[in-house]
Amino acid sequence: MPRAGLTPTVVAERGASLADEVGLDRLTLALVAQAFGVAQPSLYKHVRGLDGLLQRISALATAELATALADAAAGRAGADALHAVAAAYRGYAHAYPGRYAATQRLPDPADPAHLAAGERAVGAIYAVLRGYGLEGDDALDATRALRSALHGFVVLELAGGFGIPRDLDASFDQLVAAHDVAFRAWPDRT
Amino acid sequence: MPRAGLTPTVVAERGASLADEVGLDRLTLALVAQAFGVAQPSLYKHVRGLDGLLQRISALATAELATALADAAAGRAGADALHAVAAAYRGYAHAYPGRYAATQRLPDPADPAHLAAGERAVGAIYAVLRGYGLEGDDALDATRALRSALHGFVVLELAGGFGIPRDLDASFDQLVAAHDVAFRAWPDRT
DNA sequence: CACAGTTGGCTAGAAGCATTAGCTTTTTGG
DNA sequence: CCAAAAAGCTAATGCTTCTAGCCAACTGTG
Numbered sequence: 001m002p003r004a005g006l007t008p009t010v011v012a013e014r015g016a017s018l019a020d021e022v023g024l025d026r027l028t029l030a031l032v033a034q035a036f037g038v039a040q041p042s043l044y045k046h047v048r049g050l051d052g053l054l055q056r057i058s059a060l061a062t063a064e065l066a067t068a069l070a071d072a073a074a075g076r077a078g079a080d081a082l083h084a085v086a087a088a089y090r091g092y093a094h095a096y097p098g099r100y101a102a103t104q105r106l107p108d109p110a111d112p113a114h115l116a117a118g119e120r121a122v123g124a125i126y127a128v129l130r131g132y133g134l135e136g137d138d139a140l141d142a143t144r145a146l147r148s149a150l151h152g153f154v155v156l157e158l159a160g161g162f163g164i165p166r167d168l169d170a171s172f173d174q175l176v177a178a179h180d181v182a183f184r185a186w187p188d189r190t
Numbered sequence: 191m192p193r194a195g196l197t198p199t200v201v202a203e204r205g206a207s208l209a210d211e212v213g214l215d216r217l218t219l220a221l222v223a224q225a226f227g228v229a230q231p232s233l234y235k236h237v238r239g240l241d242g243l244l245q246r247i248s249a250l251a252t253a254e255l256a257t258a259l260a261d262a263a264a265g266r267a268g269a270d271a272l273h274a275v276a277a278a279y280r281g282y283a284h285a286y287p288g289r290y291a292a293t294q295r296l297p298d299p300a301d302p303a304h305l306a307a308g309e310r311a312v313g314a315i316y317a318v319l320r321g322y323g324l325e326g327d328d329a330l331d332a333t334r335a336l337r338s339a340l341h342g343f344v345v346l347e348l349a350g351g352f353g354i355p356r357d358l359d360a361s362f363d364q365l366v367a368a369h370d371v372a373f374r375a376w377p378d379r380t
Numbered sequence: 381c382a383c384a385g386t387t388g389g390c391t392a393g394a395a396g397c398a399t400t401a402g403c404t405t406t407t408t409g410g
Numbered sequence: 411c412c413a414a415a416a417a418g419c420t421a422a423t424g425c426t427t428c429t430a431g432c433c434a435a436c437t438g439t440g
Contacts, residue, residue: 003406003417030397041399042418050398106350137357141364144343144352148365149335152342160296162334167327174331174379175338178372185375187367189360193388193435219427231428232389239428387436397426404419410412 004038008046011036012056019057019098027098029053054102059114061099062107066117068092069124077131079180085128086150086176093154100154122147132183142183149175194228198236201226202246209247209288217288219243244292249304251289252297256307258282259314267321269370275318276340276366283344290344312337322373332373339365 014035019027029050033040047053072088073081093100107114122143129142153175156162162171204225209217219240223230237243262278263271283290297304312333319332343365346352352361 006417028397039419041420044399045417104345104349104351137360138364140357141361142368144346144361145339145365145368148342148346149339150342151346152338152340153334155294155345156334156338156341159294161294161337167330170327170379171331171334174328174377175335177377178332178335179368181375181377182368182372185371187364187371189364196388220425229390231391234428235388385437390433394429400423406417408415
């Protein structure tokens with residue numbers, strides 16, 4: 001019998017694609033094994049169980065998201081950069097919902113690449129806010145606020161939580177524009 | 191053998207409490223049954239499987255959250271109401287993380303009480319924004335923006351997604367203050 | 381009070397999942 | 411070319427949800 005040619009990376013990528021198709025919560029090792037035409041236990045030679053697979057998918061997706069955000073921010077500043085990064089964020093979540101969901105897992109502290117990817121992603125957002133002249137605690141708070149808004153919108157949207165999906169694009173534009181307003185007139189920290 | 195005295199409501203409430211303790215994703219029928227000193231299949235006499243239980247917990251939690259938000263908004267207006275509602279929202283998620291997570295499930299269209307609770311919850315937020323003079327599409331967009339921000343912050347916070355939890359209270363205050371600024375100067379819908 | 385009928389609990393058992401153990405075959409490297 | 415490592419396999423365990431079918435305990439109506 002010829003070998004299937006699995007590697008940790010290959011398994012993670014197939015797992016990520018399947019997660020995008022069926023939803024991260026419905027991703028099973030059985031499904032991944034079936035996609036490779038392989039018995040479930042074989043996957044354990046490459047990945048530390050389901051949890052290990054999810055962690056690898058998370059690392060993969062976080063890195064992808066980080067470069068998407070960094071690419072969007074490149075060569076732009078201010079409101080322009082803000083809108084571009086926000087659109088890239090939502091675009092990634094739409095295109096790869098399973099991967100995006102995996103992104104929410106905390107990086108394993110023993111995985112430097114995963115940690116670095118996470119920092120690159122929030123760094124891309126942080127950089128946009130530096131463009132608004134925010135620094136120190138203000139930049140930290142603003143980054144958290146923008147992350148919250150983007151993540152919250154995307155999650156509610158994907159889950160169908162906004163009810164009838166009328167004008168979601170326009171609502172998102174308004175959300176971003178509102179943050180532009182707030183970042184220009186960032187309130188004092190009392 | 192005396193009966194355990196289970197009812198759909200009792201089961202849902204115990205399930206909600208357990209979800210708060212162990213996390214919604216770790217809630218199992220086996221755990222609920224054990225808490226009642228009852229065999230797993232007995233629960234099926236009261237609840238349509240695990241999914242039915244989760245749905246009931248969602249309805250329960252949504253109703254609780256809605257009244258918490260409505261109570262917070264009562265007798266307040268403007269920035270005062272905004273801060274009170276935001277604090278109530280975050281407070282509920284902190285106090286009942288499992289229930290809060292259940293809140294994200296879509297209501298069963300055949301469950302009028304669940305649907306009504308959902309509308310009451312977003313209605314409480316909507317009402318606050320009406321206090322800022324926002325109407326029509328603007329109020330809709332602003333409601334979506336505020337929901338996104340609150341939900342996103344709470345989810346990231348509970349998941350530990352903000353890294354070192356330094357000054358989370360202050361960051362949340364800033365997030366709310368920033369929305370106050372944005373609601374006062376709500377951008378035109380181009 | 382008696383005695384149906386309904387309800388609420390039970391045991392048994394299926395199917396799907398993750399995971400471990402241990403075996404065999406393929407690939408690789410000296 | 412052959413030993414060692416790696417990659418696949420089967421078998422088996424334990425946990426889960428869920429269905430089927432049984433029996434005891436309540437309920438209410440004559």
